[in-house]
Amino acid sequence: MHRKAETTAGAGARGPATHDLVISRARVFDGHQALTGLYDVAVDGAEITSLSAEPLRGRQQVDAAGGWVVPGLIDTHIHFYDVRAVTDPDSMRAFEENELPGRLGLFLDHGITTIKSVGDPTDAILDTRARIAAGTLRGPRLLATGCGITGRDGHPAATVFGGNPWARERFTGEVGSVREIRDLVHHLADREVDAIKLLSEGACAHSGGPTYLWRNPVFPDGVALERLPLDLLRAGVEAGHERGLRVTVHTTQQAAAREAIEAGADGLEHGVTVEPLTDHSLIDLMLDHGVTYTPTLWIDDAHPDARGNLRKVAEAGVRIALGSDTFSGRGLFGANTLEEAELMVAAGMTPAQVLAAATSGASRQCARPDLGTVAPGKRADLLLLNADPTADIGSLRDLRMVILNGELAVDKR
Template sequence: MPHESEALASTEAHGPASYDLVISRAHVFDGSQALAGLYDIAINGSEIASVSTGPLQGSQRVDAAEGWVMPGLIDTHIHLYNVRAVSDLNAMRAFEENELPGQLQLFLNHGVTTIKSVGDPTDGILTTRSKIAEGTLPGPRLIATGSGITGRDGHPAATIFSGSPWARDRWTGEVDSVQQIRDLVHHLADRKVDAIKLLSEGACAHSGEPKYFWQNPAFPGSVELERLPLDLLRAGIETGHDRGLRVTVHTTQQAAAREAIEAGADGLEHGVTVEPLTDHSLIDLMLERGVTYTPTLWIDDAHPDARGNLKKVAEAGVHIALGSDTFNGRGLFGANTLEEAELMVAAGMTPTQVLAAGTSGASRQCVRPDLGTVAPGKRADLLVLDADPTADISSLRDLSMVILNGRPAVDKPARR
């Protein structure tokens, strides 16, 4: 049921003030809820200036024709660089020149205005982030952790990159001591990464416990692994927090999820996927610590328990962030994000819950309060849709316009 937000809605008369851009006659999903009635949304520069029930004047005007406006989608778990093709410096440069621009545009074409890379070569992804921020490379806003940190011979070093030492050294940071993980987190923080990602590799055993073999249908073979030792996990999280960075941890089992949260993790990447979530005290712990759960059903839906586990944590009120785990070689960048949203609804979340997970919930995960909300003072990353996404999540595909930093980035006028 739509609600009117007193903080946003205004029926007062507006004078002759003219804004840079006005989207008129729109229903609004503001990042948390659908607002009652129709609104004009005004933009000045890169920010939303007004959200009004009365008409506003702008130098440019977009008639939403009683369609819907919502914040741009945020995908909090992607891998941008091609892990199959990039095996040396020349291949990496060729990828950046020939493939990367198109991939970035695909995200925008599907309404994804912010992406969070959680495991790409540090030098490459930070250079790409700079180019996007400078405006020399068109694309969605990019948030990056740099390389993921894993134990010696852990995932993905000994799995995805086992046959490519060059890529392994750049995509992953392998550590086998507390000092090494502290030093690596400090190094990444000095490079100005936006967050830290650690890989516990959930379903793995500790030394002396039954063996665990990593398997993924997208890659051949299987690899025996162990979890990141607890003292290293704690040291990595503590050091990240000391540097003011949010730390999320790749897990797949309940035991690993609990271990990560008790060690201080801010979020779980994947969460619990390979077994049913039966430990209700673990859900209570997520709520108590304010942990964010990123389900990545696009990659993990093959596990029979992944959907049910997401439903349990969502119904309990755990913070959820949309993240697809998109990578090269499967599906289509951007389209995978929309599929993730549809899978989350299929798992039992409401469309409104999923929209929040992909906007305000994702902005919380990324520590970007300027994103993910339609409100004055927020970043003007907006989608104009032809149909109501709060009624049918597939309406995200009925995209008419994408506005990034206050300017139209994708325009499909024939749809309006």
């Protein structure tokens, strides 16, 4: 669906006569839908200041020649520090010195201008965020939850980090009481994290028996887990909301998803992956509560029901955000995000729906209304593509230029 932009030629005249940057004669996907016709997009400083059907002047002028301008992509679910390589202080230092800068750059090279870390070591990821914000480290805008919060002996503390107490203490926050989870959420809020992530369960189906077993090819016998008790789940969400933070919850089953929503969660990380989504009242609950569903097909596509469940919630009108669950050691940062977009289309979403999930939908999930939209007053995170991504999501790979905070970050012309 195409529409005319509400901002017309006259809007350009209200701004400066000459803008810092103008991308001229571009087709535009504004974060919600494609606009009809060609537009000039003007940037001053770090902000979009005009979207005009009439020509604008810029001190720096880029001729789009009918190419497509879209908002910079947002990946709302990544794990940046390598969970396999970072096992002690020396290996963390080596990762930060030798691997971290290049891997940050990969996101920009693929058009991802904002990433949200959902379970990295708190001190380390917040230091990385500060270095990027200060301009001493090149990378996309970094949002972070700090450690993921789980129950005692929950996932991933007892699974991914079960054999490494040093990493377990830094990547995860294990809590055993309402007081402990409230204190940890408030501690993270004091550190100025961007959101809170709670883990309700492991990435596996639970038969309903007395033991909750996490099964993974790496652990063929299974690992006995404790789920995050419901009173702790509610207390964690409540404490996050007291501090004005969005709280998302790692779920994989319908029962856990329902618990999270009824506890007040703002979003589901993974959603329902390990079983078919048969409870239509759960979808109604997502709609009633305005919950965001992050499908993470890049990691969960092996589950036979993951695509069908995404198709069901998308067709019902549930809010969707793109998040790949990408982590070091598998695939390639940035490229994994584009693969996630392609998998979402393969699951039955339209390219335009997926673009919205990766831009305006993701900005809502991140509580960053300044991002994810091509409109005056929004942050100038922009991609210039050679082909129409609303016709073929693969056009995201045909990238000409990346602009981050109004500055040219990648030029592939």
